[in-house]
Amino acid sequence: MSFDVEAFRAEFSFFQQHPDWVYLDSAATMHKPDAVIKAEVEFYQQHNSNVHRGAHQLSQQATQLFEQARDTVALALNVRRREEIIWTSGATEALNLLACGLMGTVLKPGDRILLTCLEHHANIVPWQFYCQQHGVLIDVVPLTNELELDIAAFQQLLELKPKVVAMAEVSNVLGTISPVAQLVQLAKAAGAITVIDGAQGIVWQRPDMQALDADFYVFSGHKLYGPTGIGVLYGRYELLNNLKPLRYGGEMIKTVSFTGTTLNQLPYKLEAGTPNIAGAIGLAAAVSWLNNFDSAALTAHKQQLFTELYLGCQAIKGLQLLSPQQNNVGILALNIKGEHPTDVAALLNEQKIAVRAGTHCAMPLFQALQLPGAVRLSLAAYNNSHDIKRTLKALEQTVELLQ
Ligand SMILES: Cc1ncc(COP(=O)(O)O)c(C=O)c1O
Structure with a gap:
């Protein structure tokens, strides 16, 4: 079954109120449809x-x-x-x-x-x-x-x-x-x-x-x-x-x-x-x-966006991707070489891209990875290709600015 992301997005007043924001922090909390x-x-x-x-x-x-x-x-x-x-x-x-x-x-x-x-x-x-x-x-x-x-x-x-x-x-x-x-x-x-x-x-x-x-x-x-x-x-x-x-x-x-x-x-x-x-x-x-939606179609849409995001990030020199691409629900942890994740997130925030930075309530994992933290981009089915394009552009600009 095909998935109409714009019709899905229209279920959320938040996106009509904030058309300028790209929300990639759904792993922290998701937006709520008007029905809820x-x-x-x-x-x-x-x-x-x-x-x-x-x-x-x-x-x-x-x-x-x-x-x-x-x-x-x-x-x-x-x-x-x-x-x-x-x-x-x-x-x-x-x-x-x-x-x-x-x-x-x-x-x-x-x-x-x-x-x-x-x-x-x-x-x-x-x-x-x-x-x-x-x-x-x-x-x-x-x-x-x-x-x-x-x-x-x-x-x-x-x-x-x-x-x-x-x-x-x-x-x-x-x-x-x-x-x-x-x-x-x-x-x-x-x-x-x-x-x-x-x-x-x-x-x-x-x-x-x-x-x-x-x-x-x-x-x-x-x-x-x-x-x-x-x-x-x-x-x-x-x-x-x-x-x-x-x-x-x-x-x-x-x-x-x-x-x-x-x-x-x-x-x-x-x-x-x-x-x-x-x-x-x-x-x-x-x-x-x-239950009104086909869960397989929702997942397929999210996976398609994740692939677009992942491949796009891979192509940006200076980004270090932590998350594996395979077997992934749509969360990408990354860093810019030598830069603190909080600074990266702050620059993304200036471009109205909402992400999370830090150790994400998982300090032991970061101890094992020997990293101070990461920027986390997390997708949901209400994200669209426009969100991914804007994020990739913002990341490119952030890398340029910092390095
Ligand atoms: C894997 C995992 N477990 C537990 C929690 C805690 O959830 P909550 O803060 O809603 O109680 C979270 C929240 O991010 C989580 O990602």
Whole structure:
């Protein structure tokens, strides 16, 4: 099916408001289609009430919309039970919930967990924090010279019998896709619980939880055309049910007295306090809106732009490309020889090209690469060929100016 990028772009008011900007920072956060913004506004204008606790009809309506949103996401991810979808504020909170929730229940002093060298800080720091407290050891899968996960090293590290293996589906710096389906099978065969950080992977390919067979999968709504402040923790029911909650308070309890508290059932047990009701409805709207498009056509369009960008950058003398071209979702990390990434991004900003510079919440990866950072250009399906041409011209001018 052919893809009409201009019709797709017209779904986003942002681009009509800012025709002069080239937005290449979608890995940080994506723009939201009007359908998502409308769903949130409509909730506040027409249905606003708290959920699960009102005796009145408005609250019942809000509850229905909120729980329908959970059903939409549950269906999209092909989970076994709707209670396996837990609302969080984003991938970061979901990973904190897991690191906290598995500690002391699954993970005991002297146990090991396995992470990889290309993780975002959100999939490192929570583990590190709780592992240090509980005497759990962390091993790290290195990269090969081709900047891919070293599968042989992964297999060797599995021999140390980690209880948990947590890894990103897609690198937020390099854009590379890890073979998570294969790695999940290897980890499971070694007896580990598997956690997939889908923050960047979710927009590349909608995962099927039953086919992927991972125990946990996390993502943030705002990287899937949805609102900020909402995310999802998917977990296998029995494992979720054994997690220690990260937060305690209202909603997550069955009974409370000063002598003790009994906890509610899933999913509420892990969702203390008033949830981000409008956010959940907005995320469900994003998922439903995406269903209007052929995902293969969206991906093909993005890949075509990425090739145009990649080849164009390769032809500019003075640019050092870090990201591999193959097996890439559309993220290009690069540097100008001898120049600081922040300076490069600032010059691009002057030409209204929005990119990100720095270590991209992945300091250990940059330590392994022995680089101070990089400029990251990340594409989404709403980018067009005009964006790529302007970016290449701006990069050319930036190199000229600096060198
Ligand atoms: C791979 C990866 N994991 C986790 C996160 C954290 O996501 P959030 O800040 O939305 O919680 C990000 C954000 O950039 C990411 O790219």
